[in-house]
Amino acid sequence: MLRFASRFMNIWTELSQRGLLYQVTDAKLEALLTQEAFAVYCGFDPTADSLHVGNLVPLLGLARFQRAGHKPIALAGGATGLIGDPSGKKYERQLNTREQVAANLACIRKQLEKFLDFTPGRYSAKLVDNAEWLDGFNLLDFLRDIGKHFTINEMLSRESVSSRLDTGISYTEFSYQLLQAYDFYYLAKNYGCKLQVGGSDQWGNIVAGIELTRKLLQTQVYGLTFPLITKADGSKFGKTAEGTTCWLDPARTSPYKFYQFFIQTDDRDVVKFLNYFTFLPQEEIVALAESLRLQPEKREAQRALARHMTELVHGQEELRRAEAASIALFGGPLERLDERTLLEVFSEVPSFSLRRSWITDGKLLVDVLVETGIESSKAAARQSIQGGGIYINNERVCDVRERLSESRLLQGKYLVVRRGKRNYYLLGVAE
């Protein structure tokens, strides 16, 4: 018990040191968190069938609370996902069908479970779905019992709504804040939840929940937000090099790509990200920051970040494979790679199978690039080759007439294609 008491004291400091405290609804929260175990909740709407790296800050935030001895409640928004949160959105979103939301919900529940500890006990995490109490809520009851506590004036003043008054917002999305407010009230009443955390765009929704809870339960509950993740170059965080979202689902973003996503982090962002995303202690982060300053070319901080994140999300084995693939590809000459390594690389890197006949017939590389989707058109493929941007087995291709040939194959059946500095693809001959 003593051990936990001291841990309570740490969560605030920990969040603060990591730069994860953005806004708090009440300055007293710091002291309160040291005095008792809080039930802390954070919601995730099933807008896709996977969470993405951007969801990690609040999700790991919950995990940090649990590690500090508090009780996390992850809420999957089976109901709110049907409505659509206008927060942070510039335009009205298209509604997902009930089937889609249900399917997404199932996937997201599984992902949420991976990051929290559900072993029974005082600090055991809980996973709830707000459809349980919101779906089927009688409209007239809702308007009378809940709606009456909100004025249009305050609802309009929320950033998520006011910023949309020019472009338009539907009544549906406008109502979202009431649903989330009700969630907080419901969790406070039934689970003793006293704190809601979330991204900074959730501030308005959180405050709405605090007010509703105060009115209905005469209970004071609290809110805390994490900062929006920004990048030094001003681009939006969470997109891979190809411009696609970096998902947690390995079927959407392979562990290799996931690892690559983090290892390519800008020097200017990497220390911040170590703080935001990892559980590494301050001393280690400070040491990595020092390494970055003195020997940036070693990229130890990036490596630590990539390792930590890949292991956290995909597990040790996938980390090993992603790292092995990265080392093999970025390490230099490929001829020496043994088949086992190649096979591992094959399983991680975007890969395609080649027909034996393509080799024997000497198919044009340009056509192969297009058929595999490495290049979008033959014109583009030719330009890449002419610009010196295409490599086979890390050797630059200098002739647009390059054809596939037996002699190029590694281990008699593999071909490593690289586009630019860091985009690797593995082609293997199908037997």
Next chain:
RNA sequence: GCAGGGGUGGCCGAGAGGUUAAUGGCACCAGACUGUAAAUCUGGCGGGCUAGGGCCCUACGUAGGUUCGAAUCCUACCCCCUGCACCA
């Protein structure tokens, strides 16, 4: 409804009858320098064919028209913005 302004390549934005696949900026891709980072510089950036030089097709809201020739002129239609009016 009336008046005015406008719809151009992923985005912004020039062009106002002919060297215009269409200036420029952003984004994006590649190259050089490096460290799978940044900054900078260079090249590319509708598509197809071509070793190369080049050839061809499709594009400036939509549909027609005038012209040897149109993103540029005319007509109709659609959509957006800004005033005014109407309605309440």
